[in-house]
Amino acid sequence: MKEILIVKNLSFKYSDVPVLRDVSFSVEKGDFLGIIGSNGAGKSTLIKLILGLLPYKSGEILLHGADVRTRKPNVGYVSQKVASFNTGFPATVREVVLSGLKKPSLFRYTAEDMRRLGECLERVGMTEYGNKLIGRLSGGQQQRAFIARALIGGSDILILDEPTVGIDAMSVKSIMELISEINRSGVTVIMTNHDTPTLVEAADKLLIFCEHGNAELVKKNELSLAEMSELYAGKRRHHHD
Ligand SMILES: Nc1ncnc2c1ncn2[C@@H]1O[C@H](COP(=O)(O)OP(=O)(O)OP(=O)(O)O)[C@@H](O)[C@H]1O
Ligand SMILES: [Mg+2]
Numbered sequence: 001m002k003e004i005l006i007v008k009n010l011s012f013k014y015s016d017v018p019v020l021r022d023v024s025f026s027v028e029k030g031d032f033l034g035i036i037g038s039n040g041a042g043k044s045t046l047i048k049l050i051l052g053l054l055p056y057k058s059g060e061i062l063l064h065g066a067d068v069r070t071r072k073p074n075v076g077y078v079s080q081k082v083a084s085f086n087t088g089f090p091a092t093v094r095e096v097v098l099s100g101l102k103k104p105s106l107f108r109y110t111a112e113d114m115r116r117l118g119e120c121l122e123r124v125g126m127t128e129y130g131n132k133l134i135g136r137l138s139g140g141q142q143q144r145a146f147i148a149r150a151l152i153g154g155s156d157i158l159i160l161d162e163p164t165v166g167i168d169a170m171s172v173k174s175i176m177e178l179i180s181e182i183n184r185s186g187v188t189v190i191m192t193n194h195d196t197p198t199l200v201e202a203a204d205k206l207l208i209f210c211e212h213g214n215a216e217l218v219k220k221n222e223l224s225l226a227e228m229s230e231l232y233a234g235k236r237r238h239h240h241d
Contacts, residue, residue: 004028007025012042
């Protein structure tokens with residue numbers, strides 16, 4: 001099956017606050033999907049729904065053909081708040097990356113786990129930092145460690161929620177290059193970013209939040225220049241049925 005993710009007629013509210021309304025789109029293997037929408041539009045909510053972290057009643061989300069409510073999907077995930085934790089957190093980069101393996105409480109790491117650790121650290125350019133405390137690294141280096149943590153589970157889909165917030169411009173560029181490289185290696189990427197031009201440049205499909213919790217999927221190369229500049233200006237789209 002070419003479609004790795006199918007979202008059908010998804011609606012969602014937090015108690016009585018409606019966030020998503022009748023959202024439908026699909027993502028194919030190898031896509032780089034950028035999710036665009038203003039603050040509070042519902043981007044992180046949609047991601048949590050895809051990850052099976054929030055219950056929903058209306059609509060359907062299929063990941064690899066399975067309903068995410070019945071089978072918790074194996075997805076590499078970098079959450080929005082991940083880099084803003086207490087910098088005194090006493091874990092090394094290796095420990096942070098290995099925690100992505102989601103092992104049961106009593107376990108030993110196998111030789112295979114350690115091989116994967118080395119491979120993932122190398123993939124994100126952090127081989128030399130394995131023994132460093134995560135809190136002592138720069139924002140960009142921390143984010144690389146969290147990307148390695150998301151990769152170590154071996155998922156073919158990586159979801160990143162605002163992975164470049166609070167990182168200096170040079171590091172943003174190199175992190176975007178890293179994510180694109182991971183995508184080119186065959187991993188399907190879904191990502192949000194407050195910096196629309198940077199995201200549009202990297203993505204090949206865009207899910208654009210419109211007014212009233214609707215969202216529309218467009219292929220980047222089908223956007224007109226006028227639509228592109230409206231997007232960059234942060235203008236909200238009107239939904240056409
Ligand atoms: N746990 C929650 N309980 C109630 N309302 C929530 C909760 N989380 C988010 N919301 C509300 O749902 C809406 C969508 O929030 P969400 O975090 O999905 O937006 P977002 O597009 O990710 O925004 P941002 O760009 O600021 O990250 C907002 O109005 C928010 O206040
Ligand atoms: Mg968010």
